[in-house]
Amino acid sequence: MSEGKRARIFITCLVDFLFPSVGRAMVKVLRHYGVELEFPSGQTCCGQPAFNAGFQGQAREVALHFLDVFEDSEAVVSPSGSCVAMVKEYYPGLFSEDEELKSRFDKLASRTWEFSQYLTEVLGVSDFPGSSSESLTWHDCCHSLRGLGIEEGPRKLLHSLEGADLRELEDSRECCGFGGLFSVKFDEISSQMLKNKLACIEKSGADCLVATDCSCLMHMAGGLEKTGSGIRTRHLAEVLAGALDEKAAGLQQEPAP
Amino acid sequence: MKVRSDQFSRLSSEALQDEFLREALARANASFQDARGDAVDSMPDWEALRQQAHEIKNRAIENLPEALDAFEKNICSRGGEVHYCEDGAAARDTILSIIRSHDGSSVTKSKSMVTEEIALNDHLEAAGLSVLEGDLGEYIIQLAGEHPSHIIAPAIHKSREEVAELFHEHLGSDPKADIPELTRVAQRTLREAFLGADIGISGANFVVSETGTIVLVENEGNIRMSTTIPRVHIALVGIEKVVPRLEDLALLLRLLCRSATGQRVTSYISFISSARTPAEGDGPEKIYVVFLDAGRSRLWADPGQRAALNCIRCGACLNFCPVYGSVGGHSYGWVYPGPIGSVITPHFVGIEKASQLPQASSLCGRCAEVCPVKIPLPDMLLGLRAKAVEAGSAGIVERFSMRVFSLLGRSPRLWRFALACGRPVYKLVARAGLASVLGGPLRRWNRSRGLPLPQKQGFRSWWRAETKKGDVDD
Numbered sequence: 001m002s003e004g005k006r007a008r009i010f011i012t013c014l015v016d017f018l019f020p021s022v023g024r025a026m027v028k029v030l031r032h033y034g035v036e037l038e039f040p041s042g043q044t045c046c047g048q049p050a051f052n053a054g055f056q057g058q059a060r061e062v063a064l065h066f067l068d069v070f071e072d073s074e075a076v077v078s079p080s081g082s083c084v085a086m087v088k089e090y091y092p093g094l095f096s097e098d099e100e101l102k103s104r105f106d107k108l109a110s111r112t113w114e115f116s117q118y119l120t121e122v123l124g125v126s127d128f129p130g131s132s133s134e135s136l137t138w139h140d141c142c143h144s145l146r147g148l149g150i151e152e153g154p155r156k157l158l159h160s161l162e163g164a165d166l167r168e169l170e171d172s173r174e175c176c177g178f179g180g181l182f183s184v185k186f187d188e189i190s191s192q193m194l195k196n197k198l199a200c201i202e203k204s205g206a207d208c209l210v211a212t213d214c215s216c217l218m219h220m221a222g223g224l225e226k227t228g229s230g231i232r233t234r235h236l237a238e239v240l241a242g243a244l245d246e247k248a249a250g251l252q253q254e255p256a257p
Numbered sequence: 258m259k260v261r262s263d264q265f266s267r268l269s270s271e272a273l274q275d276e277f278l279r280e281a282l283a284r285a286n287a288s289f290q291d292a293r294g295d296a297v298d299s300m301p302d303w304e305a306l307r308q309q310a311h312e313i314k315n316r317a318i319e320n321l322p323e324a325l326d327a328f329e330k331n332i333c334s335r336g337g338e339v340h341y342c343e344d345g346a347a348a349r350d351t352i353l354s355i356i357r358s359h360d361g362s363s364v365t366k367s368k369s370m371v372t373e374e375i376a377l378n379d380h381l382e383a384a385g386l387s388v389l390e391g392d393l394g395e396y397i398i399q400l401a402g403e404h405p406s407h408i409i410a411p412a413i414h415k416s417r418e419e420v421a422e423l424f425h426e427h428l429g430s431d432p433k434a435d436i437p438e439l440t441r442v443a444q445r446t447l448r449e450a451f452l453g454a455d456i457g458i459s460g461a462n463f464v465v466s467e468t469g470t471i472v473l474v475e476n477e478g479n480i481r482m483s484t485t486i487p488r489v490h491i492a493l494v495g496i497e498k499v500v501p502r503l504e505d506l507a508l509l510l511r512l513l514c515r516s517a518t519g520q521r522v523t524s525y526i527s528f529i530s531s532a533r534t535p536a537e538g539d540g541p542e543k544i545y546v547v548f549l550d551a552g553r554s555r556l557w558a559d560p561g562q563r564a565a566l567n568c569i570r571c572g573a574c575l576n577f578c579p580v581y582g583s584v585g586g587h588s589y590g591w592v593y594p595g596p597i598g599s600v601i602t603p604h605f606v607g608i609e610k611a612s613q614l615p616q617a618s619s620l621c622g623r624c625a626e627v628c629p630v631k632i633p634l635p636d637m638l639l640g641l642r643a644k645a646v647e648a649g650s651a652g653i654v655e656r657f658s659m660r661v662f663s664l665l666g667r668s669p670r671l672w673r674f675a676l677a678c679g680r681p682v683y684k685l686v687a688r689a690g691l692a693s694v695l696g697g698p699l700r701r702w703n704r705s706r707g708l709p710l711p712q713k714q715g716f717r718s719w720w721r722a723e724t725k726k727g728d729v730d731d
Contacts, residue, residue, distance in 0.1 A: 011716050017676055017683075018709050020716035027723075039720045042669040050659050050666075052620065054642030054651070058663035065667040090639075146622035175579050179619025183706075184698035186266070186617055188273050191705035192583040193619070222706030 006036045008070055010078035013045045014214045022214055025241035026079045026115050032244060033123050042069045046083040051090060052180050063091050067108060076112040079237050081144025081212045084114040089147055114144060116212055116236055120153035130243025131162035137169040137206035141213040145173060154212060154236050161243050170200040178219035194223045201231060208232045210239050258376045258404065261590035262602055262611035269584035278414055278585050285413045289576035292519025310512050311631040314567035317500045321557060324466040324499045331469025335531035337544045345375035348549050352491055353384055355545050359489050361456040367480035368392035369460030370408055370570065371495050371549055373592045389450045391479030393443050400427050406586030408572040409517050414585055457483035461494040465503050472506060473527040474513060481525050490541040496548050497566035509569060512629035516571035552605035561640045565600045567630045574624035574634060580617055589614065596624035596634045603641055612650050615641035680711055
């Protein structure tokens with residue numbers, strides 16, 4: 001199904017700076033499906049920090065650079081719902097006064113995918129060939145859920161893992177309180193929202209919290225660390241890449257028929 | 258009403274310390290959310306209906322001037338009188354002179370946020386009139402000398418004990434009265450006031466232009482009282498409340514009731530098209546509609562923000578907002594709290610007096626998801642943030658960092674250099690626990706959240722080692 005598919009990966013500043021293992025895991029999973037990957041090294045950021053703070057001129061400059069780097073891609077895939085939502089939802093609107101540019105951004109938007117979306121909607125994966133020995137719980141990141149409509153896809157992938165133990169997360173659609181600069185501009189409100197989220201995570205009884213966005217994961221992981229919780233956090237790509245590894249290790253241990 | 262929206266940070270910080278308030282909000286929001294959820298689940302075509310409602314309101318607002326003219330013509334043809342007021346002062350004066358022209362002295366009011374906007378009660382009381390709020394929640398906060406903290410549940414921040422204490426103090430009831438008893442006490446007091454009032458003041462949920470009808474939605478019956486018993490009925494109405502056709506209401510009322518309280522329909526819905534006719538036994542002798550602009554035309558003239566006028570004031574965006582749910586309505590410092598408040602307050606009172614409100618959102622998007630008329634609230638908050646930056650309200654540090662950010666963002670070499678330098682510095686800060694010493698954003702982050710340690714090998718160097726054919730430019 002994925003024969004001959006090519007994609008350029010956008011590794012987001014946060015993944016590049018703090019969580020490169022998420023990028024590596026995404027590469028591993030996509031390559032497992034035979035997708036030929038390119039990493040344009042001229043990539044920087046999607047411009048969301050400026051855009052969300054109201055600096056639209058600056059966001060436009062960064063968006064133009066993004067267009068420059070990714071325009072002629074067959075597909076752009078990124079392990080972040082919020083950065084992808086920036087490209088798909090907000091880039092075209094930033095150039096609404098320039099028809100030619102807007103149509104180029106529209107085209108770019110139609111070819112840009114969040115990792116789990118690409119996996120389930122473009123590659124058509126519903127059964128993931130791997131296993132997991134941890135109990136997992138799923139948080140719906142706001143921009144993935146409400147911006148991109150990602151809800152069932154990742155759950156199906158996790159459910160399909162051999163030995164999957166996916167626990168319900170109460171209020172999984174509720175924001176963790178991150179919101180970019182909101183988390184430091186209004187840190188008390190952000191922390192209250194985080195506190196509510198952490199209580200639900202603890203209640204789930206899972207070993208590991210899984211989501212599609214490193215920013216939200218960083219926020220919740222930071223909270224779990226402060227409260228001394230033993231619950232781990234992992235990006236969906238890491239769980240899937242790990243599942244491939246577990247499967248491979250399992251196969252090696254099995255006696256030859 | 259006095260604007261304190263520029264103090265959002267302080268007010269919200271105080272509210273967060275109030276454990277009772279947080280519990281009350283959590284309880285109220287959970288029950289509002291459940292009720293709405295059940296009501297929505299019972300309508301399989303909910304999304305299609307939202308889209309229809311969105312289109313109805315869009316059209317209504319687009320044709321606002323014509324719709325207002327038609328309404329005026331129709332209600333006036335049956336003896337109603339219509340006034341247009343540019344601001345709160347004009348509306349207050351108009352209402353007072355109407356009351357004086359009828360020698361009115363006692364006013365009963367039905368719940369109305371727009372009267373809060375113009376601080377009508379204070380003005381009328383200062384002019385020597387007696388004013389009584391007829392809605393139970395409004396009555397409670399009137400006794401307490403406060404303002405509503407929620408669009409449809411004004412006293413949501415008050416506990417039963419506080420209300421019992423308040424009624425004991427003002428009405429001499431049992432200080433330990435339970436809720437049914439408190440309701441009876443209020444009912445007795447209010448009923449007498451309704452019977453003796455000569456002026457009834459209401460807001461309006463909708464006004465219909467093709468029929469010249471004022472539409473009022475409620476559960477307690479106080480609006481029916483205020484608009485039926487007194488000699489004169491004055492409706493103060495925001496100009497955005499007009500819808501062109503009566504049949505539009507079939508949809509809008511369904512969405513309003515379900516989104517607000519989860520009810521299929523409220524206990525009372527009043528359609529008022531004229532004063533008492535000779536054939537009728539009840540009703541006022543005269544009806545006035547006072548239309549208030551107060552910033553709405555300004556909002557109307559702004560294409561990116563005009564959709565905020567589509568709001569039908571159901572309060573669902575508050576009930577689902579995690580920020581409102583943490584800090585409560587009073588933190589927003591003016592009449593309208595929550596996401597819709599953060600959008601319209603800057604337009605109504607001036608962005609310089611409410612610049613914090615559009616910032617105070619994680620942009621999680623739940624408000625837009627539940628809005629029955631599909632107002633894109635997060636996009637409008639983003640639009641307001643951009644306006645604030647254009648108006649020069651961002652601090653020098655933020656302006657400078659955004660410049661540096663965009664410079665780096667379009668120069669790959671500088672970007673890589675900055676990341677390469679930044680990583681060891683950040684590592685040192687995170688390892689040595691310097692965040693709290695350094696202050697600023699890192700410190701604010703670190704109060705409740707640990708700092709992640711960067712992993713050993715960055716993605717770029719891993720990719721370089723992993724593959725040589727990867728780079729397509731550079």
